[in-house]
Amino acid sequence: xxxxxxxxAALVPAFAQAEGISGNLVLYTSQPNTDAQQTVDAFKTxxxxxxxTFVRDGTPKILAKLSAEFEAGQPQADVLLIxxxxxxEGLKKDGRLLAxxxxxxxxxxAGTHDPxxxxxxxxxxxxxxxxxxxxxxxxxxWLDLTRPEVKGQLVMPSPLSSGAALIHAAxxxxxxxxxxxxxxxxxxxxAVAGGGNGDVxxxxxxGQRLYGVIVDYMPIREKAxxxxxxxxxxxxxxxxxxxPVAILKTAKNPEAARAFVDFLISKEGQELALKQGYxxxxxxxxxxxxxxxxxxxxxxxxxxxxxxxDETENKAAFADIFGQ
Amino acid sequence: MRHRTTNKPFLERGGFGLLAFVxxxxxxxxxxxxxxxxxxxxxxxxxxxxxxxxxxxxGRSALKAAQATLETAFFSTLLAVPLGTAMALxxxxxxxxxxxPASFLFVLSVMISPQVIALAFxxxxxxxSPILNTLSLAPEAGSANPMLGRGGIILVLGLHHAPLVYVVxxxxxxxxxxxxxxxxxxxxARPLSIVIDHALPLLRPHLLGAGLLAFVxGxxxxxxxxxxxxxxxxxxxxxxxxxxxxxxxxxMLGDVxxxxxxxxxxxxxxxxVSQILTHRGEVLLEEDAPLQPFWHLGRARATAEVFVxxxxxxxxxxxxxxxxxxxxxxxxxxxxxxxxxxxxxFAEVLTRQDATMRAFANSLAYAGSAAGLLAVLAxxxxxxxxxxxxxxxxxxxxxxxxxxxxxxxxxxxxxILLFLKPLPLIxxxxxxxxxxxxxxxxxxxxxxxxKPVLAGMAQIDVAQEEAAALDGAGLTxxxxxxxxxxxxxxxxxxxxxxxxxxxxxxxxSALLWSAGTETIxxxxxxxxxxxxxxxxxxxxxxxxxxxxxxxxxLHALGRxxxxxxxxxxxxxxxxxxxxxxxxxxxxxxxxxxxAGARPALTx
Numbered sequence: 001x002x003x004x005x006x007x008x009a010a011l012v013p014a015f016a017q018a019e020g021i022s023g024n025l026v027l028y029t030s031q032p033n034t035d036a037q038q039t040v041d042a043f044k045t046x047x048x049x050x051x052x053t054f055v056r057d058g059t060p061k062i063l064a065k066l067s068a069e070f071e072a073g074q075p076q077a078d079v080l081l082i083x084x085x086x087x088x089e090g091l092k093k094d095g096r097l098l099a100x101x102x103x104x105x106x107x108x109x110a111g112t113h114d115p116x117x118x119x120x121x122x123x124x125x126x127x128x129x130x131x132x133x134x135x136x137x138x139x140x141x142w143l144d145l146t147r148p149e150v151k152g153q154l155v156m157p158s159p160l161s162s163g164a165a166l167i168h169a170a171x172x173x174x175x176x177x178x179x180x181x182x183x184x185x186x187x188x189x190x191a192v193a194g195g196g197n198g199d200v201x202x203x204x205x206x207g208q209r210l211y212g213v214i215v216d217y218m219p220i221r222e223k224a225x226x227x228x229x230x231x232x233x234x235x236x237x238x239x240x241x242x243x244p245v246a247i248l249k250t251a252k253n254p255e256a257a258r259a260f261v262d263f264l265i266s267k268e269g270q271e272l273a274l275k276q277g278y279x280x281x282x283x284x285x286x287x288x289x290x291x292x293x294x295x296x297x298x299x300x301x302x303x304x305x306x307x308x309x310d311e312t313e314n315k316a317a318f319a320d321i322f323g324q
Numbered sequence: 325m326r327h328r329t330t331n332k333p334f335l336e337r338g339g340f341g342l343l344a345f346v347x348x349x350x351x352x353x354x355x356x357x358x359x360x361x362x363x364x365x366x367x368x369x370x371x372x373x374x375x376x377x378x379x380x381x382x383g384r385s386a387l388k389a390a391q392a393t394l395e396t397a398f399f400s401t402l403l404a405v406p407l408g409t410a411m412a413l414x415x416x417x418x419x420x421x422x423x424x425p426a427s428f429l430f431v432l433s434v435m436i437s438p439q440v441i442a443l444a445f446x447x448x449x450x451x452x453s454p455i456l457n458t459l460s461l462a463p464e465a466g467s468a469n470p471m472l473g474r475g476g477i478i479l480v481l482g483l484h485h486a487p488l489v490y491v492v493x494x495x496x497x498x499x500x501x502x503x504x505x506x507x508x509x510x511x512x513a514r515p516l517s518i519v520i521d522h523a524l525p526l527l528r529p530h531l532l533g534a535g536l537l538a539f540v541x542g543x544x545x546x547x548x549x550x551x552x553x554x555x556x557x558x559x560x561x562x563x564x565x566x567x568x569x570x571x572x573x574x575x576m577l578g579d580v581x582x583x584x585x586x587x588x589x590x591x592x593x594x595x596x597v598s599q600i601l602t603h604r605g606e607v608l609l610e611e612d613a614p615l616q617p618f619w620h621l622g623r624a625r626a627t628a629e630v631f632v633x634x635x636x637x638x639x640x641x642x643x644x645x646x647x648x649x650x651x652x653x654x655x656x657x658x659x660x661x662x663x664x665x666x667x668x669x670f671a672e673v674l675t676r677q678d679a680t681m682r683a684f685a686n687s688l689a690y691a692g693s694a695a696g697l698l699a700v701l702a703x704x705x706x707x708x709x710x711x712x713x714x715x716x717x718x719x720x721x722x723x724x725x726x727x728x729x730x731x732x733x734x735x736x737x738x739x740i741l742l743f744l745k746p747l748p749l750i751x752x753x754x755x756x757x758x759x760x761x762x763x764x765x766x767x768x769x770x771x772x773x774x775k776p777v778l779a780g781m782a783q784i785d786v787a788q789e790e791a792a793a794l795d796g797a798g799l800t801x802x803x804x805x806x807x808x809x810x811x812x813x814x815x816x817x818x819x820x821x822x823x824x825x826x827x828x829x830x831x832x833s834a835l836l837w838s839a840g841t842e843t844i845x846x847x848x849x850x851x852x853x854x855x856x857x858x859x860x861x862x863x864x865x866x867x868x869x870x871x872x873x874x875x876x877x878l879h880a881l882g883r884x885x886x887x888x889x890x891x892x893x894x895x896x897x898x899x900x901x902x903x904x905x906x907x908x909x910x911x912x913x914x915x916x917x918x919a920g921a922r923p924a925l926t927x
Binding site: 028063153194 | 388467468569672679680682740744745755756850
């Protein structure tokens with residue numbers, strides 16, 4: 001294959017950019033397996049010489065694995081594609097990331113990516129409320145989840161399992177009056193928080209609990225397949241993560257890693273995100289079916305620096321309330 | 325006394341090398357990981373700090389998890405023991421039909437890995453159950469899945485471990501001399517009173533031993549509480565250990581080592597007591613024929629058959645049906661009908677997802693190489709332990725014995741501790757390579773492979789070897805010409821058994837996998853956690869197919885194996901009743917093992 005590749009590249013103009021890029025690329029990602037595989041497959045049709053292996057897990061678990069590998073002196077990953085920029089900021093601070101100066105971000109508004117090009121947002125994943133279509137009460141506000149109609153019926157992802165859930169907790173406690181008191185109220189109302197977003201999806205779509213706090217694309221996508229689930233953007237707004245991508249300083253194949261990042265933030269890569277049912281980061285890419293128009297999605301802002309500083313404290317506060 | 329005289333010449337001809345080799349294997353795979361764990365738990369960072377270990381053990385979540393572990397293990401044992409014992413009696417002493425297939429299927433259910441069983445039960449109940457939805461019997465939306473949480477874990481653990489009890493009780497039944505039953509019959513005792521007055525008292529040590537084993541299996545189980553407890557935040561110690569380490573990273577190693585040590589201590593204590601009890605309870609004398617089915621059920625036969633069939637339906641058929649239906653619907657929570665049925669989930673996991681396909685290949689490779697290596701290792705090891713080790717045999721087998729019952733998660737931590745930093749002197753790093761998983765499999769399943777080989781070795785007459793030695797055959801020659809041919813079937817059987825258990829395990833690889841080295845157990849868990857329940861069911865169905873095939877292969881090997889090697893082995897149907905009254909067993913078919921040469925491993 002290696003010897004054939006330059007030949008093919010010379011013959012087929014479409015492969016011209018793949019020239020010289022080959023070898024192994026290891027991706028650590030929090031995307032669900034199917035999406036990660038589709039992303040890898042799309043990348044590989046453009047760069048057939050690159051052999052991509054990926055590891056999928058929740059963001060906190062990916063980071064734990066990575067930290068063990070740092071300690072063992074042999075980080076495996078070349079590229080990280082994980083839930084949130086706060087985690088990326090932490091890695092950047094620790095000097096673990098490699099800047100990709102040549103990345104073309106001209107199509108994106110300022111603030112989408114890291115100004116020093118250490119990480120790049122790939123999509124917008126919001127966290128809102130999902131309910132089973134058999135539920136008679138339809139929540140429209142975060143505060144609705146503390147009402148008696150929802151008692152014993154709410155399930156949430158735990159920040160110990162999900163990066164989006166950690167940002168969500170930081171955002172909500174910053175926005176709602178009373179801060180962590182809101183989570184105390186949820187706990188008092190019988191809410192459980194055990195696993196990740198996947199668990200929430202299963203329990204709500206499966207009707208074991210009627211309400212869930214969850215990332216948008218999961219219920220919207222399963223609804224399209226026929227699952228009895230609805231997603232609501234609450235009136236106060238939603239929290240959001242941007243699923244950034246970054247290259248590790250220790251990457252064994254930085255060239256392929258750069259190509260992978262370029263692919264994700266290219267129009268083509270962003271169209272793939274749309275096809276998978278995500279809100280693409282690229283401002284001119286349309287929204288997938290099932291979402292309100294871009295301008296109607298109200299995203300609650302949050303203080304990233306504070307979230308980074310409070311990361312451990314927030315995890316502990318949540319774990320304390322929900323007994324983890 | 326005979327041992328003394330035969331041991332010496334063997335040792336003089338190169339036996340020391342073999343003995344040293346076995347000692348090295350035991351040290352590398354069993355003692356070294358345990359020492360490393362002990363060191364980190366008691367002296368994190370090199371300085372003894374028992375206060376820190378104590379703090380880790382007395383935290384609120386640790387205490388909660390310890391309670392959850394003990395209560396699920398205890399109550400599931402209360403379910404497993406009567407169920408397994410009833411099955412052992414029904415299949416061991418009655419004339420009901422279909423005893424062999426029933427025994428095979430019952431034991432098959434424990435060979436399917438716990439997380440697959442947990443997944444099946446999870447999808448069996450609750451408002452999302454594809455089966456219940458298809459039958460329009462699903463409970464109302466908003467009702468919790470009864471499988472989630474304490475009750476579900478107890479039920480599934482109990483059902484899953486009942487076959488373990490069955491295996492121990494069946495072995496116990498076979499050790500009751502037939503003469504005991506015959507004497508009682510002469511006195512005019514009815515079968516039921518023979519069971520109550522004669523058999524059960526003799527079985528009491530086995531009953532306690534089986535109960536303790538089910539309890540230990542419950543303590544160390546990871547797959548069932550991970551799938552059924554995590555979503556509702558009901559965590560047992562192995563799950564808490566996994567969660568701490570996987571969510572917070574290696575900074576937690578000291579804490580989790582302490583927790584792991586606690587789990588290990590409980591497990592070792594229970595196994596030690598169980599070993600003492602079952603050893604003390606041996607009643608079969610050398611000259612006695614073992615127990616054969618003696619209970620003519622008459623009209624009650626149909627009832628017994630319905631009971632056995634229902635148990636098998638409950639532990640195996642129903643969960644498997646649930647997996648298949650869950651794998652055939654497009655999305656979790658939908659009913660299965662002509663309009664919704666799809667093979668897309670199978671296509672997705674078997675043809676589109678690199679990770680799943682690679683995981684199947686990895687699991688085949690890791691489980692296969694571990695099984696092969698262990699089968700090769702087991703022959704010289706069994707030889708050494710039986711012929712050469714002398715008094716050293718007892719501590720060595722005890723160490724080997726405990727390794728299998730140690731919770732897998734504890735072994736995984738020990739491996740991380742051993743191999744996280746590059747190895748001293750050679751500078752080689754095993755962390756994040758397939759070697760660390762292979763090492764863990766070798767350590768974990770050595771005892772499983774060794775068991776049948778030891779049983780076979782005990783049956784080789786030393787005279788055969790002495791004759792070869794007189795002809796001038798050295799140790800190597802004798803091993804190859806005399807020992808190897810006799811032990812080969814047992815080694816293959818042991819290897820297959822290890823393959824069966826390693827192929828879909830999750831407990832060990834959950835903490836040890838990395839990019840490109842994921843096992844199929846890990847992929848199943850990951851799919852389930854990512855919310856892709858239909859796809860994880862598809863993976864589970866494929867796993868069950870592979871495990872069933874491996875078990876059928878093992879079954880086909882059965883007749884070449886020493887008696888008692890296959891845990892589902894049943895007395896041949898019909899023979900015991902040929903003349904309308906109990907017939908003495910054919911001594912060749914079911915020969916009692918020579919005294920003192922009983923296989924040391926009973927798990």
